[in-house]
Amino acid sequence: MLKPLTLAAALLLAGNAFAAPVSYKIDPNHTNVVAGWTHFGFSHPAANFGQVDGTIVYDADHVGQSSVNVTIPLTGLDTGVPDLDEHLRSSDFFDAEKYPTITFASTKTEAAGDNKLRVFGDLTVHGVTRPVVLDVTLNKSGVHPLGKREAIGFDANTTIRRSEFGVGKFVPNVSDDITIRITTEAMVPKADAAK
Template sequence: MNFMQKSLAALVVSLAAAAPALAAPVTYTVDNTHTFPRFSYSHFGYSTQLSRFDTTRGSVVFDAAAKTGSVDITIDAKSVNTGYATFNEHIQGEDFLDTAKFPTATFKSTKVIFKGDKPVKVEGNLTLKGVTKPVTLTVTSFQSMAHPMLKKPAIGANAFTVVKRSDFGAGKYAPYVGDEVRIDIALEAIAE
């Protein structure tokens, strides 16, 4: 082997070794059967009420090597589940979610912040009842691994933020019914 062939062979070997570090972003589809946005608020100071949305769709793009990502979530606001059918209708009314005019809520990320290999914050825009406001989700747990049953790459996370419902035109009965609402999301997504 001459010098040129040896150099070319060494280059090919080093590029092959570096290939895993150049991994491309992976797009994950939200698993609606394991993804539930929840919201909680003070009810006259008596208790903290907890409700959820039953239908969520969207995608997450995650690139572990580059430490980048994006999140695009759509929540069916009509799928609100308070545990009581009459109250579900009340929450969907004009004073709160107004689902007749605004059937969905969305979150679209603008930045994902990493600490080490894991995302710890996701900045983005929450649109609720036709109003868009910037919010930051704090990620409390994150997992990326092959799904043990589906045998495909999967991710999961838990995250939360706190908003004022009055900022979204849904402030009726505040301050008696708490204006601050904590939104938690338990998310699982499977590679496309």
């Protein structure tokens, strides 16, 4: 009787071990953070924020244990118009010399349907931290065919008001509401990189 109980306990522990949260490193080469706005009602420009660095912890069985921490350097800002890039980095907008990064740190994650999540967190822009909510879709998880390691991919979106972060130049002619669209791949770090 003792052996079956011991075996059952071992299997239960093994199952719990596999269900543990997995930590993934964001791949900046397959991550886009795109901000869009309205310019005097005539056009809808966008800026891509590259060079994203961060970690995603995902627990498929206990979504509430999942988290994300991201840093976005403003050196990676790219609108495709160099003069606009410099203007956005200037003190009129991001003041990148004083505030060189944007950060996001999750505070809560909850399920929102099949492959859907809501990620609550603190976004810091221009030295101002405010709560935001990301509507997230899990695209895929599994072994990445190129990296040969466990990987995960998400899309997310939200809308913020830039004036709430002290970046209110030209509002309302240049829209206060900024839409943010994110797509990302993240991979379990190589064993030697984790040391």
